[in-house]
Amino acid sequence: MSAQLLQKRIAVFGSTGSIGTQALDVIADHPDKFSPEILTAQNNDELLIQQAIRFNPNIVVIGNENKYAKVKEALSTTDIKVFAGEKALEEVAAMNCYDVMLAAIVGFAGLKPTIQAIENGKVIALANKETLVVAGDIIMQKALEKRIPIIPVDSEHSAIFQCLVGEQRSSVEKIILTASGGPFLGKKPNFLENVKKEHALQHPNWSMGSKITIDSATLMNKGLEMIEAKHLFALKANQIQVVIHPQSIIHSMVQFKDGSIKAQMGLPDMKLPIQYSLAFPQRIANNFPRFDFKRMNTLSFDEPDIRTFRNLALATTALEKGGNLPCVLNAANEIAVFAFLRNRIGFLEMTNMIEKAMDKIPFIETPTLNELFESDGEARNFVANSIKL
Ligand code: NDP
Numbered sequence: 001m002s003a004q005l006l007q008k009r010i011a012v013f014g015s016t017g018s019i020g021t022q023a024l025d026v027i028a029d030h031p032d033k034f035s036p037e038i039l040t041a042q043n044n045d046e047l048l049i050q051q052a053i054r055f056n057p058n059i060v061v062i063g064n065e066n067k068y069a070k071v072k073e074a075l076s077t078t079d080i081k082v083f084a085g086e087k088a089l090e091e092v093a094a095m096n097c098y099d100v101m102l103a104a105i106v107g108f109a110g111l112k113p114t115i116q117a118i119e120n121g122k123v124i125a126l127a128n129k130e131t132l133v134v135a136g137d138i139i140m141q142k143a144l145e146k147r148i149p150i151i152p153v154d155s156e157h158s159a160i161f162q163c164l165v166g167e168q169r170s171s172v173e174k175i176i177l178t179a180s181g182g183p184f185l186g187k188k189p190n191f192l193e194n195v196k197k198e199h200a201l202q203h204p205n206w207s208m209g210s211k212i213t214i215d216s217a218t219l220m221n222k223g224l225e226m227i228e229a230k231h232l233f234a235l236k237a238n239q240i241q242v243v244i245h246p247q248s249i250i251h252s253m254v255q256f257k258d259g260s261i262k263a264q265m266g267l268p269d270m271k272l273p274i275q276y277s278l279a280f281p282q283r284i285a286n287n288f289p290r291f292d293f294k295r296m297n298t299l300s301f302d303e304p305d306i307r308t309f310r311n312l313a314l315a316t317t318a319l320e321k322g323g324n325l326p327c328v329l330n331a332a333n334e335i336a337v338f339a340f341l342r343n344r345i346g347f348l349e350m351t352n353m354i355e356k357a358m359d360k361i362p363f364i365e366t367p368t369l370n371e372l373f374e375s376d377g378e379a380r381n382f383v384a385n386s387i388k389l
């Protein structure tokens, strides 16, 4: 078979982000295995143009329509097709020129193109955790109907996925999600009250986009990940435990019904789970730095402080109650993080806003997709109006 037939054609949705750029590094290291067919960005036209010239994809999409003319002009001497706007993301996801969608758009905006890709029968390598938080029941049901594998990119879920290879799902007693604890591990509310975005954006172990970095500092990231895990691995709320592990070497664990625990370990580097998701079911050799037990001889574990980091308690409520509550939690959080990043509200106010939105927006036990879109809009408006954004 020719190399080209063995290549997987990858659609990188969110190619200019932290996950997207690392995915393109992985793809560039393995041109015999992967070819990037679709690249998308929202605002970063310069980087999208550079990526397009370097990788020569079939299609690029720029979300912000005001940037279309510039991207089109810059690529006018190539065969690359250029589209713009939110709708174009869905239209392109419905095309047949790719095999795997790497869903690496941040936030709720990633949901519609991912649904379109599932309906289109494409494999999903899922980085965008908000998709499953908002509409996990609907997404997993659609994927089941279409027999589409959803392969997690999030490092904790990739770890659990890897621990489950060769195991029966019915053998799982619980999963243990590890959390670094973020930059404010051990701090108390009187300290957090005065935290500014410059502090919150300094993650000790991972370099990521700004939204997820703030989510890591507030522990909302771990809350979203509990809900993501529930859907990906068909778990009950009481089968999901969070443990603080500041070194981020154990990426997560599965405990089986005989008491045996499997852990997946490695240095904290997102390229590894990205590569795993694209190459699955194969493993590909690489020269990423290796973990050395002699250089780090202590791995430690602790309980999360949910009294201080109340987002984790709010996310647990959303996880247990389900319905539209995780969608409301996510939408309120997106607006709260947006406001914090613009110095409009304080660190602890983010949690207060989310809690109020969860109280305010009417609960729906089994929401349709349209009802979820409505709940998302209501929660966003509620928080934006409360802050007077
Ligand atoms: P970034 O903010 O770095 O990148 C986001 C990407 O999405 C960019 O390409 C951005 O385009 C694009 N984008 C932003 N807003 C929109 C929109 N409204 N419509 C379409 N595209 C949009 O995020 P990350 O790469 O850090 O995270 C991506 C997703 O992966 C998130 O859901 C995150 O939770 C998840 N994740 C990330 C990890 C990480 O290490 N970074 C780890 C685990 C999960 P532009 O650059 O033009 O703004």
Ligand code: MG
Binding pocket: 154, 155, 156, 225
């Ligand atoms: Mg993670």
